[in-house]
Amino acid sequence: MDLRALRVIVAVAEQGSVTRAAASLHQSSSAISHTLLGLETELGVDLFHRLPRGMALTDAGAAFVEAARRALHEAEVARTSVDAIRGLVTGQVSVAAWLGFSVALADLIGDFARRYPDVIVRVFPPESTDGVTELVRSGACGVGFTLAGAVPDDLDSVAVLVDPSVVVVPEGHRLADRGSVSIADLRGERMVAPLAMSTMRPAFDALFHRHDVEPEVVAEATTNEMVLELVRAGVGCTVTVASSAAAVLGRGALALEIIDQPPNQAVLVTRKRQDPTPAARAFRDLAVERFAP
Numbered sequence: 001m002d003l004r005a006l007r008v009i010v011a012v013a014e015q016g017s018v019t020r021a022a023a024s025l026h027q028s029s030s031a032i033s034h035t036l037l038g039l040e041t042e043l044g045v046d047l048f049h050r051l052p053r054g055m056a057l058t059d060a061g062a063a064f065v066e067a068a069r070r071a072l073h074e075a076e077v078a079r080t081s082v083d084a085i086r087g088l089v090t091g092q093v094s095v096a097a098w099l100g101f102s103v104a105l106a107d108l109i110g111d112f113a114r115r116y117p118d119v120i121v122r123v124f125p126p127e128s129t130d131g132v133t134e135l136v137r138s139g140a141c142g143v144g145f146t147l148a149g150a151v152p153d154d155l156d157s158v159a160v161l162v163d164p165s166v167v168v169v170p171e172g173h174r175l176a177d178r179g180s181v182s183i184a185d186l187r188g189e190r191m192v193a194p195l196a197m198s199t200m201r202p203a204f205d206a207l208f209h210r211h212d213v214e215p216e217v218v219a220e221a222t223t224n225e226m227v228l229e230l231v232r233a234g235v236g237c238t239v240t241v242a243s244s245a246a247a248v249l250g251r252g253a254l255a256l257e258i259i260d261q262p263p264n265q266a267v268l269v270t271r272k273r274q275d276p277t278p279a280a281r282a283f284r285d286l287a288v289e290r291f292a293p
Contacts, residue, residue: 001042003075006068008035009047013065014140017054069139076277092120093279096135097145099125099200099224101266104161104243104291105145112286119279126199136269142280143287147203148265154272160291161266163241165207166255168248170234180257183211183239190236191215195222207239207261228253266291 011021012032022029040047047061057065076091097105109121124141126132132146133155151157167186169175175185186208193215194200208215219235221227224244231238232252241264245255268287270276276284 001039003072005035005039006072008032009039009061010065010068010072012036012048012055013057013061016056066138073139073142073274073277077275091277091279092122093143093277093283094122094124094141095143095145095283096124096126096132096141098132098147098266099194099198100163100203100241100244100264101145101161102224102244103247104163104266108287108290111290112283115286116279116282119282121283131199133269136271139271139274142270142276143284144269145266145287146269148267151267151269155269156272157267157269158288159265160268160287161243162263163243163266164263165239165258165261166242166245167237167239167258168228168231168245168253168255169237170231171252171254173237173254175237175256176254178256180259182259183208183213183261186215186237186239187213188216190218192219192221192227192230192236192238193217194224194227195220198222200224204239 007025008021008027011025012018015021015024018029018032018036022032025032036047043060043064045060046058047064048055049058095105095109105123109123112119112121124135126135132141132144133152135141136144136155137152145160148157148159167175167181175181193204205215219230221230224240225247227238228240228245228248230236232248234252239258242255245253249255268284270280270284
């Protein structure tokens with residue numbers, strides 16, 4: 001068993017199939033399968049269920065992958081610590097972020113890439129409302145961005161950005177000449193919403209329900225970017241965070257302040273009692289420098 005084999009197992013777990021794992025590691029599918037079978041033979045257990053549409057971890061596999069991620073993390077810390085002594089920051093940093101943070105995150109990564117051009121940044125979209133904390137807790141990501149109040153006690157967090165919610169309307173809309181609106185003003189309006197299964201949808205629905213308003217959803221989209229483009233095209237209105245709304249302002253859409261709505265506090269989360277790699281530490285420090293009050 002070596003680090004190469006651990007990387008293979010983690011890649012298959014993250015990608016859900018041998019073919020996708022092979023592509024991500026730039027190896028052949030046969031090489032991935034050979035490594036996987038060899039490790040399962042060595043351990044005497046199946047690490048994956050072979051399903052018609054991919055691979056799913058067994059209980060033994062889930063336990064192994066968690067330990068493998070820790071081992072790979074420590075190996076990365078050891079390797080990049082040597083570079084750090086030489087004055088270099090190299091390696092990679094994996095980041096998880098809730099979908100409403102995408103614009104602010106892109107700007108942060110751009111700044112980071114200019115400062116640390118030898119570091120590869122990998123961004124993971126969460127698959128559930130709690131997906132950011134799950135990715136950080138499992139070790140799949142070294143840094144996460146989520147909303148305050150969604151952070152469990154076993155993770156460290158620091159406030160990094162206050163991002164108010166806004167109503168985005170097409171130019172020429174009946175509300176467009178108002179600087180601010182209430183959620184009650186949206187009663188009966190045609191709304192564009194995140195897809196029902198999206199990690200953004202619970203926050204969208206909760207905002208309306210707190211004000212006893214049932215949104216009249218006429219269109220849904222998987223990504224926040226498409227939701228905003230549909231608003232720009234005149235399909236309806238939406239509610240999102242100000243940093244994301246900036247993408248369509250001046251291109252056929254306007255953002256209106258929401259009355260009596262507390263701003264969204266974004267937080268940066270990391271694992272407790274685990275030394276970050278130099279790259280992850282540099283990314284975390286830059287985020288705090290850029291966003292923290």
